Amino acid sequence: MKIGASFAVFVLLLLSAINASAVPQDARSSRAKESETREVGLQANQPWTDTNIEVHAAEIETVSAAGAIQTNSAGGTATPSSSTSDCTIAGPVQVPFVAPELTCWSMLGRIGPAGKVFEVGSNMRFKPDTKGASYVGVNDNFFGDNAGSWRASIAGGRVVPGKRADASKEDSPKEPVAFNISIPLTPEQAWKNADIDLSPGELVTISARGQLRLSAGKADPDGVLNAAMDDVEIPDGLPCESFDYEFGKQTALAPSSTLPCGSLIGRIGEKGVVFEIGRAATFHSTVSGPLYIGINYFDFTHASGMWMVTIIVEGLDRGAQVSQTWAPGQPLGVLTLEAKPAKVLPGESYSLSGLVKDVNGKPVAGATVYLWSSFGGPMSPRSMSPWPATLTTGIDGTFNTTYHAPGMVGWESIQAGVVGAHPPIRADAQVQVSPPRAGCKKEPASNELNLMMTRFDSGTSMVEVHAKDSRHPAKTPFTWIWGDGSTTQGWSPQTHRYDYDGKYHVLEVISHEDDGTSDCAETFVPEMTKFPR
Numbered sequence: 001m002k003i004g005a006s007f008a009v010f011v012l013l014l015l016s017a018i019n020a021s022a023v024p025q026d027a028r029s030s031r032a033k034e035s036e037t038r039e040v041g042l043q044a045n046q047p048w049t050d051t052n053i054e055v056h057a058a059e060i061e062t063v064s065a066a067g068a069i070q071t072n073s074a075g076g077t078a079t080p081s082s083s084t085s086d087c088t089i090a091g092p093v094q095v096p097f098v099a100p101e102l103t104c105w106s107m108l109g110r111i112g113p114a115g116k117v118f119e120v121g122s123n124m125r126f127k128p129d130t131k132g133a134s135y136v137g138v139n140d141n142f143f144g145d146n147a148g149s150w151r152a153s154i155a156g157g158r159v160v161p162g163k164r165a166d167a168s169k170e171d172s173p174k175e176p177v178a179f180n181i182s183i184p185l186t187p188e189q190a191w192k193n194a195d196i197d198l199s200p201g202e203l204v205t206i207s208a209r210g211q212l213r214l215s216a217g218k219a220d221p222d223g224v225l226n227a228a229m230d231d232v233e234i235p236d237g238l239p240c241e242s243f244d245y246e247f248g249k250q251t252a253l254a255p256s257s258t259l260p261c262g263s264l265i266g267r268i269g270e271k272g273v274v275f276e277i278g279r280a281a282t283f284h285s286t287v288s289g290p291l292y293i294g295i296n297y298f299d300f301t302h303a304s305g306m307w308m309v310t311i312i313v314e315g316l317d318r319g320a321q322v323s324q325t326w327a328p329g330q331p332l333g334v335l336t337l338e339a340k341p342a343k344v345l346p347g348e349s350y351s352l353s354g355l356v357k358d359v360n361g362k363p364v365a366g367a368t369v370y371l372w373s374s375f376g377g378p379m380s381p382r383s384m385s386p387w388p389a390t391l392t393t394g395i396d397g398t399f400n401t402t403y404h405a406p407g408m409v410g411w412e413s414i415q416a417g418v419v420g421a422h423p424p425i426r427a428d429a430q431v432q433v434s435p436p437r438a439g440c441k442k443e444p445a446s447n448e449l450n451l452m453m454t455r456f457d458s459g460t461s462m463v464e465v466h467a468k469d470s471r472h473p474a475k476t477p478f479t480w481i482w483g484d485g486s487t488t489q490g491w492s493p494q495t496h497r498y499d500y501d502g503k504y505h506v507l508e509v510i511s512h513e514d515d516g517t518s519d520c521a522e523t524f525v526p527e528m529t530k531f532p533r
Helices: 002-021 025-034 240-253
Strands: 037-043 048-055 061-066 107-111 123-126 132-138 149-155 179-185 191-198 203-214 217-220 227-229 232-234 264-268 280-284 289-295 304-314 332-340 349-358 368-375 389-392 398-404 410-418 426-433 449-457 462-469 476-481 487-490 494-497 505-512 518-525
Touching (some): 061 132, 179 191, 191 304, 203 289, 289 304, 332 410, 349 410, 449 505, 462 476, 462 505, 487 494
Antiparallel strands (some): 061 123, 061 149, 107 132, 179 304, 191 289, 203 304, 349 398, 368 389, 462 494, 476 487, 476 505, 505 518
16 A cells, blocks of 8 residues: 555656656746846936836835936936935925935836836835836936936846837837816816826926906916905915905815915815915826816805916826927926037127926927026126017927127126026026237237226227336337227327227237337227217
């Protein structure tokens, strides 16, 4: 009996070995590949990177990452684990971080297009509770000035058929998922479904304009304006409970007891947290669900008017660099301004060019750029045309034009801003207007002769110039070549009257030394401007 049992066990083991050896080589290699570690490039200039890896519930996944990325134009860097406790270290920001409660500038993860955002850091081992595509990202609030990438190693999951594991090398451009819609909001009820389903990490920009007429008074998106009860003015921006005196307990019907009464509000989902939008707001969605917009008010019986609400959503997968259409109140990330050449002669032309991008680094088309200039310093505004000037960005977000330097020597400082941007964004450039050279070939540092203009009178078009030669020539007076076609000889100082010809001039003075040699120096004479009497 014992011998028979042992023999049966032996036979079963032998059959198992034979069956195992009969498994096709492709199937065994496929299983081996599933357990291999895959490398994924996480690009810093976009919120999320698709790893092209699908994870399954209850399967152990291990993610490790290394490297450093640039997180701002000042050269700040971050590793996947960063070093902060949460994003409060960044201080007040106009655009929230993707996950403000998690470590700032750290590596994030999520599973599926609506999955919860979690922190990965430099190393994480976990069991997903759901199946779906895996994404990794950067916990930042502006991606337009980021650069570089982290390298993430992922063990577990399965490569999605038809895609490579290295998400930094795309086979073909993805369709952008950003969109821009406008919704009329009338005071019929507190809430309106915007018919937009948000996912965690998406960047949402909402701006609104218009006016409503409510029982408490007129209201723009920031709230009730100039309200008064019994001839007592009520400050703008107060919550609805401030109107209890007139409307009683009815004010408790407002969606929020703390936000400004009559203001534009929002929430994500049927039971989402109510937040203020006002005239403009930008935020990263931290949950999934439908977006609702509403009016923080309690009585719509006799209300009238309309707000036009513009909503821009930047998708999780940025896709191609397509331009976004400008909308008032839209937050911007980058405004550049460059002048070429940076050094010109008086009256010469130079080009001004720049670029406008949104907070995700995409070019913005149709933005109005306002340019103005000062000459010689911020308190010396230049009054000549064409300043100030306005330009409109093209489909690639760029703008450019050509201007002429003034007929004087100094620094032209040009500033640029985008009309309607919230918060305001600025850029500047400088052009050095240098004096031209005349016939004098010596460098000023080697000259023994020095000039000083002691009088410049536009009213009489007169100048007075002093010449001082350290070798004190005594035989032959100085030669004064005034630059307007006239030449005189005489000792210092000399006066000269120029015509009102709208031109600058270069005065050259030649000293005749007693030993037969000569020296020269030159100075710039700005154009004469005749003021009306």
